[in-house]
Amino acid sequence: MRAWIIKKLGGYTEEEVLTTAVSDLYNTIGKDDILQIRGEWSVGDKVISPSEQKLITSEARIFLKTKLWEVIQKDLLYKANKTMFESSKTEQDMVAGKLWLYTIDCIRTKLKEIVK
Numbered sequence: 001m002r003a004w005i006i007k008k009l010g011g012y013t014e015e016e017v018l019t020t021a022v023s024d025l026y027n028t029i030g031k032d033d034i035l036q037i038r039g040e041w042s043v044g045d046k047v048i049s050p051s052e053q054k055l056i057t058s059e060a061r062i063f064l065k066t067k068l069w070e071v072i073q074k075d076l077l078y079k080a081n082k083t084m085f086e087s088s089k090t091e092q093d094m095v096a097g098k099l100w101l102y103t104i105d106c107i108r109t110k111l112k113e114i115v116k
Contacts, residue, residue, distance in 0.1 A: 060114040076104050
């Protein structure tokens with residue numbers, strides 16, 4: 001059934017058709033829009049050149065050591081803690097605070113992945 005649908009859609013998957021259909025209404029960033037590091041670095045079909053890799057790695061290494069990154073992390077941690085422990089009235093408020101923490105972790109993890 002799935003193969004039939006893909007054939008009818010002109011070779012595009014259902015996800016690709018839906019993503020295109022709602023791209024004007026919603027944030028439709030997909031895996032082809034982000035930096036992939038699997039042996040070679042790429043964004044979508046575009047391979048990142050060695051000189052660009054060195055530049056990105058250098059910028060990530062420097063950013064991790066900056067006072068700005070330290071300040072941003074502390075600010076986000078403060079907001080997360082305030083949301084979870086001071087102003088939360090519902091379970092959803094706690095989840096919102098945990099999402100702040102998750103966001104910090106995602107950024108930190110990506111920067112460290114780039115630096116490796």
